[in-house]
Amino acid sequence: MTTVHTAASAVSAVSAASAAEEKVDTCASEAAHPPPVARGGYTISEVVSHTGLSAHTLRWYERIGLMPNVSRSHTGQRRYSEADLGWLSLVGKLRLTGMPVADMVRYAELVREGEHTFAERQHLLTRHRENVRQHIAELQDTLAVLDFKIEHYADARRASERV
Amino acid sequence: MTTVHTAASAVSAVSAASAAEEKVDTCASEAAHPPPVARGGYTISEVVSHTGLSAHTLRWYERIGLMPNVSRSHTGQRRYSEADLGWLSLVGKLRLTGMPVADMVRYAELVREGEHTFAERQHLLTRHRENVRQHIAELQDTLAVLDFKIEHYADARRASERV
DNA sequence: CGCTTGCTTAGAGTGCACTCAAGGTCAGTA
DNA sequence: TACTGACCTTGAGTGCACTCTAAGCAAGCG
Incomplete structure (x- = not known):
């Protein structure tokens, strides 16, 4: 039970999303079965069940600069975009392949720059x-x-x- | 990443040695370049340079039961046998492939039993x-x-x- | 209104696998 | 004899990647 045990399969579920990567169109259907995006993005608990990462871990990723620019609802709650899920998928792959968090943070900085x-x-x-x-x-x-x-x-x- | 970063290349040096599995003849010349076995086995520093593991780690492996029955010189110093090196090579492989130390210890117990x-x-x-x-x-x-x-x-x- | 659920934060705690420190023994050499 | 250096022990410390705690806010429901 090292680092790899939680959510290995769940992370690969996200990886499907990562194929889409960057340019997400924000203009999806608004009313029926309201897709998370219609409410401004996925809540943290949706991302938890999607990725298998814990909410703690998601918040921690943000704190250390690995998951920057997550938008917020009017009450301050996190709203994750499709692009965020794509990024998480990449992070999950790099993590599962043993890249140190510090290197991933460095990469995130470079992307921002x-x-x-x-x-x-x-x-x-x-x-x-x-x-x-x-x-x-x-x-x-x-x-x-x-x-x-x-x-x-x-x-x-x-x-x-x-x- | 956890576990994989230190001494990866050095351990593969061991696996090369273990591949040879040299049956060292104990009746070599006594004065010139005495082979370690002639003195009762490899010293810890010889094992260090052979495996890339630190002496600390080798002693720690022994303490936790992962490296049992290492013989000692008359002054109490460790003397590693060829079999010990072979075991160390296996342990190195299991470790590099992410087996928890607890599982390796369990395996070592089973071997002893x-x-x-x-x-x-x-x-x-x-x-x-x-x-x-x-x-x-x-x-x-x-x-x-x-x-x-x-x-x-x-x-x-x-x-x-x-x- | 109170209760539950779910979220927020900063900071402390956990588990793993080492890694080091302090103080000691012993063999060899100047 | 004094010193050096390799080795010994136990117990404490380190770094990583989480993981949890505590205290508090906001929304929905009976």
């Missing part, structure tokens, strides 16, 4: 991609060992049952 | 193998996103330079 940071963003992601590739190799290496050992135990058990 | 724990050992490793497989899938999912974004930044930069 505009297009002149493309080079650094590319560099940051490229570095992370290398880490991910290496980690995949380690995992596959381990998979081979696990296969071997599991087969070994299975063999030994079959042999002992036959006696 | 003997052959009647084969079923539970197999179960434990099988469960971990599933986690590893799922994690690989997540990593590859993320890799696709990273490729897409990196290419996007590269394109944008090429375009802006052409202007």
Whole structure:
């Protein structure tokens, strides 16, 4: 039960939203089955059930600058946009692949700073991609060992049952 | 990210050594370059440089029951055997693939308890193998996103330079 | 009106996996 | 003999990523 246990599947549900990414059209239908956007965006509890992250974590992400510019209702409650969900999906992927929060915060800063940071963003992601590739190799290496050992135990058990 | 960042490359150095699984002959020349086994095993600092783990960590592994039965010199210093290095290599792999230390300790207990724990050992490793497989899938999912974004930044930069 | 539910904040607490500190023993060398 | 350096122990400290607490505000309902 390390960091990965809560909401792995839920986060991948969000990742579908991230494919859409940036330009979200704000002009959806207004009355029927009022989509969250008609009320100004998703509430925090909607985002919780959508992503599997806790409300605490969502607020904490905002506090540390990882989830900036979430808009508010007239009573100060958070209203998440589709773009916010897309960003959360990316953050979820980076998190699940072991990027430190500090690096994600740095990336978020770069995004806020505009297009002149493309080079650094590319560099940051490229570095992370290398880490991910290496980690995949380690995992596959381990998979081979696990296969071997599991087969070994299975063999030994079959042999002992036959006696 | 948790757990993965320190000493990743160094541990893979161990796995190379364990791949060899050198059956060291104890009857080597006594004076010249005495092999560690001739002195009763590897010292902790030799294991440190071999594995990339810190001496602190090696002692801590022993304290928590993850690295049992390390023999000692007549002055009480640790002497690691080849088998210990092999075990350490496995532990390194499990650790790099995110198995909680508690589970590794449990596995170590089962190994100590003997052959009647084969079923539970197999179960434990099988469960971990599933986690590893799922994690690989997540990593590859993320890799696709990273490729897409990196290419996007590269394109944008090429375009802006052409202007 | 009171109650519940759901949200707000800043700051403190938790769990994991180390990582270090303090004080000590022992072998080898000047 | 004095010193150096590698090793020993127990217990405390660190960094990360959450996770929870406490106190309070606002809306909806019987």
